[in-house]
Amino acid sequence: MSNRRTQLRVAYAPGFTRQSGFGAPLSPSALTAVLTTREGGQSHIDPVFKTEDLNDCTTQYLMDYIVLHRYATLTLDLEVDAQVLGDLYGMALGTVSGSVATMLGPTEYVLPATTLIVGFADGDDPGIVLSDAVVKSIEISGRVEQKLQVKVVFCGRGDMLDAAGFVFPDCETITPLRFDNNTLFQVNSLEYKDDTRAFSLSFDNNVPLSDFPFSLGSVDISRALERGDKRPLTLNWTVTGRENDSLGDAAITVPPTHYDFMIRIGSGLNGVVLEAADAILRPQSNLQGFDGEVSLAVLNLMLTPTRIPGDSSTPLQVTTTV
Numbered sequence: 001m002s003n004r005r006t007q008l009r010v011a012y013a014p015g016f017t018r019q020s021g022f023g024a025p026l027s028p029s030a031l032t033a034v035l036t037t038r039e040g041g042q043s044h045i046d047p048v049f050k051t052e053d054l055n056d057c058t059t060q061y062l063m064d065y066i067v068l069h070r071y072a073t074l075t076l077d078l079e080v081d082a083q084v085l086g087d088l089y090g091m092a093l094g095t096v097s098g099s100v101a102t103m104l105g106p107t108e109y110v111l112p113a114t115t116l117i118v119g120f121a122d123g124d125d126p127g128i129v130l131s132d133a134v135v136k137s138i139e140i141s142g143r144v145e146q147k148l149q150v151k152v153v154f155c156g157r158g159d160m161l162d163a164a165g166f167v168f169p170d171c172e173t174i175t176p177l178r179f180d181n182n183t184l185f186q187v188n189s190l191e192y193k194d195d196t197r198a199f200s201l202s203f204d205n206n207v208p209l210s211d212f213p214f215s216l217g218s219v220d221i222s223r224a225l226e227r228g229d230k231r232p233l234t235l236n237w238t239v240t241g242r243e244n245d246s247l248g249d250a251a252i253t254v255p256p257t258h259y260d261f262m263i264r265i266g267s268g269l270n271g272v273v274l275e276a277a278d279a280i281l282r283p284q285s286n287l288q289g290f291d292g293e294v295s296l297a298v299l300n301l302m303l304t305p306t307r308i309p310g311d312s313s314t315p316l317q318v319t320t321t322v
Contacts, residue, residue, distance in 0.1 A: 157221055185262075200236045247301065278305065
């Protein structure tokens with residue numbers, strides 16, 4: 001038996017079909033597609049245990065430990081097309097209407113859950129079932145003329161049962177999204193595609209996983225996973241410029257400058273649009289930097305989307321066009 005990274009498969013139901021409820025995993029027969037992991041990337045499933053040490057009567061020596069709670073995380077390093085990226089954002093943000101995904105509102109907490117199977121497609125491994133799985137975090141990053149990198153972390157049940165009898169579907173060839181001439185990158189309604197060197201948009205549901213999803217004495221998750229009260233959302237942006245140009249000046253104003261932004265990855269007919277109607281502009285720790293083979297002067301900026309009361313499309317809206 002050979003154990004190679006290229007054999008790893010993550011099966012899912014197309015569109016990331018949602019479970020009908022907590023504790024109701026999808027049938028393995030519904031998982032008819034596999035995700036495309038990035039070449040050289042590290043995708044893996046990990047059990048996570050919260051434990052308490054059990055010491056002997058001297059309190060100096062460990063005898064055993066008690067497992068209080070357990071869950072599992074699935075870290076994915078992916079290549080994606082527009083449909084998969086849009087579907088992932090639908091799972092991460094929590095609310096989907098047609099082709100538009102938005103964040104759960106201020107009084108909504110339960111995250112949509114799905115079922116995944118993770119294993120090695122060599123006929124010897126039935127795979128591990130990860131059910132009640134929600135998106136803990138998602139980060140997309142792009143750099144000029146490179147493929148978009150997508151890192152997603154799911155979390156779900158920690159019993160990690162075998163998917164007895166499951167056969168992984170074959171992988172499919174996709175056309176991965178790139179940060180190229182199809183991209184639009186607008187800040188304050190101005191186009192910066194040709195000036196942008198790199199960007200990274202990160203979102204974290206900050207899922208409480210210490211004790212909240214476990215009832216008293218329950219080792220495994222005993223209630224649907226929810227988002228945290230705070231959901232960190234940040235766009236890091238590297239753009240050609242100097243500290244005293246218009247963007248550099250805007251980044252250090254008091255009070256802070258607020259700008260909108262819109263990023264389209266892919267074409268208008270086959271792409272994903274990420275929009276924030278209002279975001280706080282500020283410098284990263286090193287505002288002035290240098291980038292590329294000739295050390296272009298760049299500004300390292302941050303944009304933090306904010307919520308506009310009464311506008312459900314804020315702080316972030318993601319629209320898929322396929």
